[in-house]
Amino acid sequence: MTPPMTDTIDVAALVERAKRLMLDNGCPPIFGEFATALHSQADALAANETELDLLRKRVDGLLTAEASLATMREALEHIVQWSEAYPIAAFPEPDFAKVRELLAAGGIEVGAVSASNMRHVVTEVGAIARRALGGSNAE
Numbered sequence: 001m002t003p004p005m006t007d008t009i010d011v012a013a014l015v016e017r018a019k020r021l022m023l024d025n026g027c028p029p030i031f032g033e034f035a036t037a038l039h040s041q042a043d044a045l046a047a048n049e050t051e052l053d054l055l056r057k058r059v060d061g062l063l064t065a066e067a068s069l070a071t072m073r074e075a076l077e078h079i080v081q082w083s084e085a086y087p088i089a090a091f092p093e094p095d096f097a098k099v100r101e102l103l104a105a106g107g108i109e110v111g112a113v114s115a116s117n118m119r120h121v122v123t124e125v126g127a128i129a130r131r132a133l134g135g136s137n138a139e
Helices: 011-024 029-083 096-105 110-132
Strands: none
Touching: 029 110, 096 110
């Protein structure tokens, strides 16, 4: 009768069973020694399996880190692309003295406009970074 298949094999029990079967069937003791040698090899294989499991975990960790790095890289590329959206050639720097004068005539401080613009930029860069870090998807 074949034992049921399980995820793990009790090698020691299997070797003992093989020894008993060999002795019960009149096999010479050398077969028992052979079974013991196989048991030692099975122990070595089990140690290799443990090392292999550790290696697999390390590889999984590296793959996770690589995916995270790719996400971060995409976010940085998005920020770079956004930073290049307003080239000086298309949007030349204004005459800030004139801007200050015109805004003041309308009762608006240039500092308030600058702060509002910077808040918008930093908020959007923050949203890109949060998404890359696994946070909120809201922009």
